[in-house]
Amino acid sequence: MLGVRNATLALSRVNERLFFGVIGFVGVLVVWETTAQLGLYRKSLLSTPSAIWRAALTDFANGSMAPHITTSLSEFAAGFAIAMAVGIPLGLLIGSFRRVDYLFNGLLAGLNATPNVALIPLIILVAGIGYEAKVVVVFLSAFFSVVVTTFTGVSTTAARHLDITRSFGGSRWLAFRTVVLPSTFPFILSGTRIGLGRALVGVVSAEIISANQGLGFYISLYGTFLDTARVMLGIIIFGVFGVVIGEGLRILERRFEVWRPDLHR
Amino acid sequence: MRWYRRNERVVLSVAGVVLFFVVWEIGSAAGFVDKFFFSSPSAIATAGASEVTKARFWDDVRITALELVVGTGASVVLAVPLGIFIGWYRRLSLTFDPWLNFFNALPRVALVPLVVLWFGLDWNMKAVVVFLGGFFAIILPTVEGVRTVERHLLDVSRSFRASSRLIFTSLVIPGTLPFIVSGLRIAIGRVLAGVVIGEFYAQTQGIGVMIYKAEASLQSDRMLFGVLIFTVLGIVLYESVGAAERYFQRWRPVREDEA
Amino acid sequence: MTIDVAREPGQHMALSARGVQMEYRDRQTGHRLLALERVDLDIPDGAFVSLLGPSGCGKSTFLKIVNGLILATAGEIKLHRVAKGREDAMVFQDAALFPWYSVVDNVAYGLVCAGVSRKEARSRAVPYIDLVGLKGFADKYPYQLSGGMQQRANLARALAVDSAILLMDEPFASLDAQTRELMQAELLRIWTAARKTVLFVTHQIDEAVFLSDRVVVMAARPGRVIADIAIDLPRPRSLEMKQTPEFARYEAQIWKLIAHQQPSDTAPVP
Numbered sequence: 151m152l153g154v155r156n157a158t159l160a161l162s163r164v165n166e167r168l169f170f171g172v173i174g175f176v177g178v179l180v181v182w183e184t185t186a187q188l189g190l191y192r193k194s195l196l197s198t199p200s201a202i203w204r205a206a207l208t209d210f211a212n213g214s215m216a217p218h219i220t221t222s223l224s225e226f227a228a229g230f231a232i233a234m235a236v237g238i239p240l241g242l243l244i245g246s247f248r249r250v251d252y253l254f255n256g257l258l259a260g261l262n263a264t265p266n267v268a269l270i271p272l273i274i275l276v277a278g279i280g281y282e283a284k285v286v287v288v289f290l291s292a293f294f295s296v297v298v299t300t301f302t303g304v305s306t307t308a309a310r311h312l313d314i315t316r317s318f319g320g321s322r323w324l325a326f327r328t329v330v331l332p333s334t335f336p337f338i339l340s341g342t343r344i345g346l347g348r349a350l351v352g353v354v355s356a357e358i359i360s361a362n363q364g365l366g367f368y369i370s371l372y373g374t375f376l377d378t379a380r381v382m383l384g385i386i387i388f389g390v391f392g393v394v395i396g397e398g399l400r401i402l403e404r405r406f407e408v409w410r411p412d413l414h415r
Numbered sequence: 416m417r418w419y420r421r422n423e424r425v426v427l428s429v430a431g432v433v434l435f436f437v438v439w440e441i442g443s444a445a446g447f448v449d450k451f452f453f454s455s456p457s458a459i460a461t462a463g464a465s466e467v468t469k470a471r472f473w474d475d476v477r478i479t480a481l482e483l484v485v486g487t488g489a490s491v492v493l494a495v496p497l498g499i500f501i502g503w504y505r506r507l508s509l510t511f512d513p514w515l516n517f518f519n520a521l522p523r524v525a526l527v528p529l530v531v532l533w534f535g536l537d538w539n540m541k542a543v544v545v546f547l548g549g550f551f552a553i554i555l556p557t558v559e560g561v562r563t564v565e566r567h568l569l570d571v572s573r574s575f576r577a578s579s580r581l582i583f584t585s586l587v588i589p590g591t592l593p594f595i596v597s598g599l600r601i602a603i604g605r606v607l608a609g610v611v612i613g614e615f616y617a618q619t620q621g622i623g624v625m626i627y628k629a630e631a632s633l634q635s636d637r638m639l640f641g642v643l644i645f646t647v648l649g650i651v652l653y654e655s656v657g658a659a660e661r662y663f664q665r666w667r668p669v670r671e672d673e674a
Numbered sequence: 675m676t677i678d679v680a681r682e683p684g685q686h687m688a689l690s691a692r693g694v695q696m697e698y699r700d701r702q703t704g705h706r707l708l709a710l711e712r713v714d715l716d717i718p719d720g721a722f723v724s725l726l727g728p729s730g731c732g733k734s735t736f737l738k739i740v741n742g743l744i745l746a747t748a749g750e751i752k753l754h755r756v757a758k759g760r761e762d763a764m765v766f767q768d769a770a771l772f773p774w775y776s777v778v779d780n781v782a783y784g785l786v787c788a789g790v791s792r793k794e795a796r797s798r799a800v801p802y803i804d805l806v807g808l809k810g811f812a813d814k815y816p817y818q819l820s821g822g823m824q825q826r827a828n829l830a831r832a833l834a835v836d837s838a839i840l841l842m843d844e845p846f847a848s849l850d851a852q853t854r855e856l857m858q859a860e861l862l863r864i865w866t867a868a869r870k871t872v873l874f875v876t877h878q879i880d881e882a883v884f885l886s887d888r889v890v891v892m893a894a895r896p897g898r899v900i901a902d903i904a905i906d907l908p909r910p911r912s913l914e915m916k917q918t919p920e921f922a923r924y925e926a927q928i929w930k931l932i933a934h935q936q937p938s939d940t941a942p943v944p
Contacts, residue, residue: 170509178514195533252427257435259428263649265607267524268623268642270615271630275638276452311772317741317764318835320787328783332774351522351608358527359615366525370616373528381532385525392520409774409815 197378202386205379215368219387222353222365225281229288230349237293237345238338241300245334246326251305258298266291266348267355279360284353291352292345299344303337304330336410339403346395354388454636459643462636472625479610479621482538486545487606494550495595498557499587508558519555523547523605524612531616541613541621548605553598560594561587592663596656603652607645687754688839688871689717689740689762694749696735696897708896709735710746715890715899717839717871719754724874724882724889728932732897733875737764737841740873754838760788763832764841768848770828771816777803777827778812784835795834802830805864822853829864839871846881858884859913866910879932883907883924884916891928893935901931 179199185191186198193201209215244250270287277283307330315325357366369384419426436456442448443455450458466472501508527544534540564587572582614623626641696710710732717723725733738744740751741764753761763784771780781803782795790798803812806826816824825845832840846854858881865872876882882889883905891901905924907915915921 166506167509167512170506171513174510175513177510249423249427252424253431253434254428255424256428256432259653260432260646260650263653264642264646265604265611265649267608267615268611268626268645271626271638272452272635272642275630275633275635310766310770313743314764314766314770314772314783315787317743317766318784318787319760324787328775328786329772332772335774347520347522348604351524354522354525355608355612355615358524358612369525370528373531376532378529378532381529385521385529388525389517389521392522393517396516396520407774409776409817 194376194378197382201379202382205377205383209380209383218363218365218368221281221363222357225284225356225364226288226349226353229285229352230292230346232285233289233292233296233345233349234342236289237296237341238300241297241338241341242304242330242334244297245301245304246330248305251301254301258294262294262298266294266352270356270359273356274360279362284356284361284364287356288349288352292349295344295348296338296341299337299341300334303334303341306337307333336407339399339407343396343399346399347392350388350392350395450635451633452635454639458636459639462634463640463643466637466640475620475622475625478538479614479623482541482545482610482613482621483606485539486542486609487549487602489542490546490549490553490602490606491599494553494598495557498554498595499561499591501554502558502561502591503587505562508562511558515551515555515558519551523551523609527612527616530613536617536619538620541610541617544613545606545609548609549602552602552605553595556594556598556601557591560591564590593660596660596663600653600656600660603649603656607649607652611645687716687752688719688721689715689754689873690752691715691736691740692750694736694739694746694751696732696739696744697747710739711896711898713749713897713899717873719838720869720871721887722865722872722874722885724876724886725892726876726879726882726889726928726932727892727897728877728894730897731892731894733877733892734843735897737843737873737875741841760784760835760837762839762841763835763837764843765825765829765832765845767843767845768821768825771824771831773816776813776815777808777819780816780827781830781834784831788835799830799834802834803827805833805867806830807860820853821849822857825849825857826860829861833864833868833870837870839873842872842874844875844877847876854881855913861885862909862911879925879928880916880921883921883928884911884913889924889928891931893932900935901928903928 182196183199186193186196206215244254266287269290273283273286273290277286311329311333312325315329320328353364354366354369357364358370361367361370365384365387369381372378372380372384439448439453440456443450443453443458448455454462501511523544526547530540530543530547534543568586568590569582572586577585610621611623611626614621615627618624618627622641622644626638629635629638629641692714694710694713694715696708698707698709699705700707713732713736715723715736725736727733735744739746740753741762743764772783775783778796778799779792781799782790782792785795785798786792800812803809806829808823808826808830811819811823811827816827819827828845829842832842846857849857862885872885874882874885886905889903889905890899891903892898893900903924907920907924
């Protein structure tokens with residue numbers, strides 16, 4: 151009986167969230183469209199949902215959008231994959247040895263405080279303005295957050311958990327596999343989350359500043375043509391991309407972290 | 416030796432930074448770090464010393480500071496009250512949820528060309544970019560903070576017939592402050608990135624432009640001097656927010672897992 | 675200090691400690707602190723012995739020294755080893771399960787530490803899960819268990835390695851009063867079934883009297899043994915026994931010992 155009541159309560163909460171979410175979403179679109187049609191502001195400033203929709207249909211149909219998206223995606227994927235492949239092991243290594251942790255502490259704090267985008271000119275200088283340069287920018291953008299959160303996770307492993315392994319005579323390597331890794335995993339995930347956001351910023355920044363293909367370039371190009379609908383279209387695609395990544399990560403979290411009660415509420 | 420053991424953390428992290436600069440310096444002198452790309456600490460120091468004597472440099476500093484102060488200030492002044500307001504009304508917050516999340520997931524730099532369409536290439540456009548970076552970083556945690564004010568404490572206040580005003584000042588504000596501060600922490604990275612991108616894109620004036628032009632004229636020492644300015648600024652800002660965080664959370668016990 | 679492991683079977687003492695001493699140096703003042711002062715203790719095979727005392731008397735420290743988690747500054751500890759497995763196993767205080775492992779993996783953990791393959795460790799864990807009354811909960815995660823059930827799993831993990839002596843560090847301290855009493859009775863049942871030597875640390879007088887053959891009373895500053903009291907209550911014991919005058923007499927006797935012990939008092943051990 152109690153279970154049933156809880157279920158209906160949860161359902162109505164989900165419905166409430168959905169209901170008001172949809173109202174907010176649709177409401178803004180309607181206000182946006184009608185105020186523009188009524189001529190309350192210049193359409194060139196913000197375009198209109200219908201104009202953006204038409205631009206999307208045209209550019210997706212004639213295939214002029216696809217190369218930009220694939221370029222951005224592949225830069226993003228390559229840079230981010232390298233950042234994970236280098237950052238996670240490095241973070242685990244640094245975190246496992248207290249003195250190494252201390253040694254890198256100041257350095258990583260400094261690099262973390264530097265806005266990554268400020269390094270774009272240096273990267274252009276070293277790697278040019280092609281694909282590789284974008285991959286490097288994405289890599290750098292994501293790298294530090296992955297390293298820093300990973301080694302923070304390792305170095306904050308609860309002492310009482312490590313004591314259990316020691317008490318039963320387990321080796322350091324066993325403690326690493328059975329205690330350090332699982333307790334660091336949530337940190338790695340949150341590092342991934344932050345890193346993904348920054349990597350996306352990295353792609354856009356690099357493409358906006360210097361590129362001849364990619365979504366950032368698309369936005370910047372149509373910005374100079376004063377084609378607001380296409381600027382908005384590019385922005386929206388990036389936004390959708392960001393939302394999809396965030397949601398994907400949330401699903402991953404639920405899937406792999408069944409032991410965390412805070413994810414099951 | 417005992418002194419070292421007590422201060423090992425500080426000693427080693429300073430040593431790490433010093434070591435980094437030493438290797439960089441020796442490496443570029445010995446040739447295994449390419450001076451053309453990465454310059455050397457001494458060359459950067461020299462470039463910096465000559466830079467600070469120029470009036471143009473201080474104009475750049477003034478412009479960047481103006482953009483940062485106006486943009487960040489506006490984002491705090493708007494995001495905090497608006498966030499508290501939206502968070503206080505559950506249904507209102509649900510209505511705004513999709514848009515707030517959308518803008519938060521959206522890389523704000525993608526808005527730069529649009530902002531240029533609105534404001535042109537002057538300092539105020541860059542201040543808007545800075546504002547957009549800070550605003551969403553602060554408003555989301557603020558809404559979250561108000562929404563998650565502890566239920567049982569709310570019950571305590573209600574059972575004592577506390578006025579809404581009192582509930583607000585004694586419960587909602589202190590409960591939300593840590594969230595606002597952690598929003599500020601996220602905002603630092605975003606406003607700095609915003610000012611740099613805005614300046615790179617507009618190419619008018621500011622430290623970012625100095626970096627960009629130094630790159631175009633292949634002066635890697637001047638370019639890295641500019642980057643270091645942002646690094647120092649970032650460290651100072653993170654440290655200040657960290658200090659504020661410790662101050663506002665002094666009532667919060669240190670969790671065992673964090674110790 | 676040394677921890678010796680006697681390998682010859684048939685020895686009388688499961689644990690024997692001589693002159694175990696633990697000194698700290700205060701980090702601020704630099705003063706020396708005596709956490710434990712010359713502790714001697716003998717525990718015969720199969721006995722249930724409690725270490726009882728106020729916080730700061732070093733009872734948990736002593737337990738960790740026996741377990742090898744802390745090194746004592748002086749003294750000697752001899753542990754009797756059974757044919758196979760570890761000589762001792764620890765039941766930790768609250769929240770000592772790995773939240774990322776299910777019950778069966780937590781219980782199997784001690785065996786995995788001893789080099790048993792995960793698969794075999796799991797199958798060897800099952801009877802102990804049943805023994806502590808967690809049948810049907812093997813695949814649950816710690817957050818899905820009540821505090822009492824978590825401590826049952828904690829106990830099963832220590833039982834599973836089949837050690838000669840069980841070290842229990844205030845295992846019921848964070849449970850509510852009813853659950854604690856229930857767990858005390860359960861522990862006696864399991865102890866009878868598993869035939870272990872137990873060294874049990876607690877600050878609760880009634881818990882110590884109810885469970886033990888002997889209660890070793892400790893005092894703080896410096897941490898030391900002030901009394902060693904044999905509890906001559908019949909076994910098997912049930913919770914009703916706590917209402918008897920004999921039980922109350924033991925409680926009163928120990929209560930007096932502890933109450934008369936001023937923190938700064940350095941009276942010699944009786």
